[in-house]
Amino acid sequence: MDEAKIPVVEFPGELSLEREKGSENWKELCNKVREACESHGCFMVMYEKIPTSLREDMLVAMKALFDLPEDTKNKYQNPKPYCSYQGKCPVVPLHESFGIDDAHMLEAAQEFTQLMWPQGNPAFCEILNSMSLKMLELNNTILEMIFESFGMEEKHYDELVRDSTSIFRVMKYRVPPKEGENIGLVPHTDKNALTVLCQNEVQGLEIMTKQGLWESVVVPKDAFVIVVGDALKAWSNGRLVAVKHRVVMKGDKERYSFGLFSMPKEGAMIEVPRELVDNEHPLLYRPFKFADYFSYFVSNISDDALEIYAGV
Numbered sequence: 001m002d003e004a005k006i007p008v009v010e011f012p013g014e015l016s017l018e019r020e021k022g023s024e025n026w027k028e029l030c031n032k033v034r035e036a037c038e039s040h041g042c043f044m045v046m047y048e049k050i051p052t053s054l055r056e057d058m059l060v061a062m063k064a065l066f067d068l069p070e071d072t073k074n075k076y077q078n079p080k081p082y083c084s085y086q087g088k089c090p091v092v093p094l095h096e097s098f099g100i101d102d103a104h105m106l107e108a109a110q111e112f113t114q115l116m117w118p119q120g121n122p123a124f125c126e127i128l129n130s131m132s133l134k135m136l137e138l139n140n141t142i143l144e145m146i147f148e149s150f151g152m153e154e155k156h157y158d159e160l161v162r163d164s165t166s167i168f169r170v171m172k173y174r175v176p177p178k179e180g181e182n183i184g185l186v187p188h189t190d191k192n193a194l195t196v197l198c199q200n201e202v203q204g205l206e207i208m209t210k211q212g213l214w215e216s217v218v219v220p221k222d223a224f225v226i227v228v229g230d231a232l233k234a235w236s237n238g239r240l241v242a243v244k245h246r247v248v249m250k251g252d253k254e255r256y257s258f259g260l261f262s263m264p265k266e267g268a269m270i271e272v273p274r275e276l277v278d279n280e281h282p283l284l285y286r287p288f289k290f291a292d293y294f295s296y297f298v299s300n301i302s303d304d305a306l307e308i309y310a311g312v
């Protein structure tokens with residue numbers, strides 16, 4: 001299998017949004033980000049504002065979480081689809097995950113930690129909370145860059161960020177059997193707006209090219225992978241690509257990954273801004289409530305859910 005050549009964008013260490021905004025460097029960076037979302041629907045970011053030590057702490061903390069007894073992990077139930085603890089799902093037997101709402105808010109991180117460790121685990125809570133906060137900041141920065149590059153009014157960005165919520169997912173993929181199933185996560189597009197992913201050193205993420213071929217994404221140790229989801233694809237009138245991806249396990253090491261999934265709030269509408277419709281880009285999606293689309297997807301799992309549900 002070929003290795004995917006997805007763009008790598010370096011965010012300068014001193015990237016301070018307020019200071020850099022409007023500068024030529026900043027504009028160049030914004031264009032790079034948008035172009036990557038248009039051509040590939042994903043890219044990698046080197047982002048020094050999340051220190052290596054925090055990433056390492058997160059991976060150690062996650063291992064302890066997944067090492068808890070099955071009964072304890074099963075206590076985590078969340079009414080949102082795909083968020084409750086998922087252990088032995090027959091479709092993806094190697095996959096285990098938790099989806100935690102708004103873990104960047106201290107109370108949410110505390111509540112989750114308390115459920116898993118009734119005797120307390122302040123270190124876990126602190127790591128979970130600060131990692132999700134920093135990943136949410138990165139997510140919002142990238143959204144802002146996309147808006148800037150489209151030359152759109154700031155009010156759109158404000159609306160999008162104000163009307164969004166996030167889920168922090170922690171995932172473990174078991175070592176595959178020598179012979180037999182090695183799929184870690186089935187092919188899908190993310191339904192949310194934008195995803196920021198991070199993983200341990202075990203590779204396995206694959207993306208589908210526009211030609212329909214699978215390519216492996218080799219993620220460098222310090223990189224974050226950014227993935228465009230259906231909500232952003234629809235909002236951008238199809239200009240940004242919601243890339244199809246999956247996880248395939250090989251070798252004899254467990255894979256751990258975690259991701260920040262930002263998405264429109266309950267009740268929020270996705271509507272293509274007028275600026276993104278013209279003769280060359282006729283309107284592709286009608287306005288719709290994200291939550292309704294998500295419910296539609298959950299009950300009609302289909303690769304073309306977005307086109308069927310919101311296509312004009």
Ligand SMILES: O=C(O)CCC(=O)C(=O)O
Pocket residue numbers: 169171185190197199205245246247257258259
């Ligand atoms: O584990 C990964 O790297 C990818 C996870 C993913 O695609 C998802 O949870 O939607």
Ligand SMILES: [Fe+2]
Pocket residue numbers: 188189190245
């Ligand atoms: Fe995904």
